[in-house]
Amino acid sequence: MSRMPLPYNPKVLELFRNPKNLGKMEDATVVAVAGNPACGDMITFYLKISDQEVIEKASFESYGCAANIATASIVTEMIKEMKLEDAWKITWKSVAEAVGGLPSIKFHCGILAVGALKRAIRAYCKNKRLSPGWLPEELSFEEKQALEEEELSRILSKRMRTEE
């Protein structure tokens, strides 16, 4: 319940102020969501993927904090023109690094962003009935974390409702 000091770095602030690739994409090939509207933290990724499995465009919407907005924004930049296989290799750590580091309490916001990206890639492959060798069956760390956060918020909001 306590608050924390949040010395966001200039990169995070810049991406927060001028996010790149913000907004819904009408012609997206795949859309993925991570987080839970019940707890607030929530992110949507839109990807346009070519038949050659290259990400042509990426955009996002975020219902989260500045760290979430910044990491999501930079992910959409990082994966542009990337092959799905390479995009899959992006980890939340590399994203956190790309924004110049995150306060530890905000790691989960970056994880959520990457979780949404990996879900999008997985969903695309599933839709296309592809099972490339680089896509493990087991969920990635970020996907698992996103699931965990969603589960936690479901429990919390359920507890709140029953207390009413």
Next chain:
Amino acid sequence: MIENVKELLKAHEGLKHEVYLDLENSSTVPKEVIEAMLPYFSQRAYGNPTLTHKPGWEAFETIMELTQKIAHFLGCKTLEEVNFTPGETEANNLALIGTAFSMKDKGKKLVISEVEPISILHVTELLQKYGFKTTKVPVDKEGFINLEKLGEVVDKETILVSLSAANHEIGTVQPIKEALEIVKDKNSGTIFHTDASDAYGKIPFTVKDLGVDLATVSSYKILGPRGIGALYVRQGVNVERILEGQIGTQKLWPGVENTPLIVGFAKASELAFQNFENNVNHMQKLQDKLLAGIFGRISDVKLNGPKGDRRAPDNANVSFLKCEGEALTIELSLSGVYVSSGSACTRRILQPSHVLVAIGRNFEEAHGSILMKITRYHTEEDINYVLDVIPKAVERIREITGSTGVE
């Protein structure tokens, strides 16, 4: 880390107007208060008030005279009823732990409400580790304590009830007198404490009228310096010390008295009380203007806490739906408007403000909550500026939210 903060501050350069509304979390100290304090650092009364020399006696004289002043504003019977502490947190710790110590043989039960400040909530959690039990009385949608429930939970085992007089987050002015009667009816031996930090200087009351046993007041909540507050302890009520050390003029708080801070606290009290009605009317007028402006300009907004007379005159707490609060505080800061949020994103354990949860706000509503407090020094222009900035900021953050979370 510090480099980052320097950069963040640089991003604020060139602001043409700044309005500080985060009075919940610290205060701006007016010039008169600072000027009153200054001589007491090195020109006079800088001695230890318990010692036998001129600067010491000056300090003693100063502290006694100013204690008298604060005792008067609070409506105390005697000077000894005012006990200075380093702030609201410490006064609340002293009230709860000090009473638990002195009453431990009479019972082990504490009663608070679901909307008490952290310095009450966490202290009861601490006491639970030492065998005390806490019952939390629920509140309604506006934050008012359920008096019926209060009557049900107070029993022979209950040694202390603590209910804040005005809620620090949503401004609910509690019916303390009624609550006290209910409590004493059930158990005349129960000690009744109220954290009156958000009522002192804003809502007319005296400890005598309320009839409470213990009351916390804080300097910074009335624009005094931080680091000083007081616990009113009614004559005859026994609270034990929770810290040990050299005892001076303050029997419940050891250590050397901080005379300049006491001077600042007394001066701030004087300023709050000398034009009490005007001050309150001014705050209320700007509060109305701010809330009406927000509701008139922005859609999907909810007021947290009650309306009208049953709300503290300085408090404005609103939820902007589809707009995450931490992001909004940063956006507002970049335009020179300083506020805080009850969003889970601003908390260490990612749970929204317990006060908002207690009044039935869901996570989403708490997510976009903003707390603002108005002082007698704010002007119409300040509020106009805030009303110019907030709609733009909300619009920009809502743009980022887009359709996320819309089912």
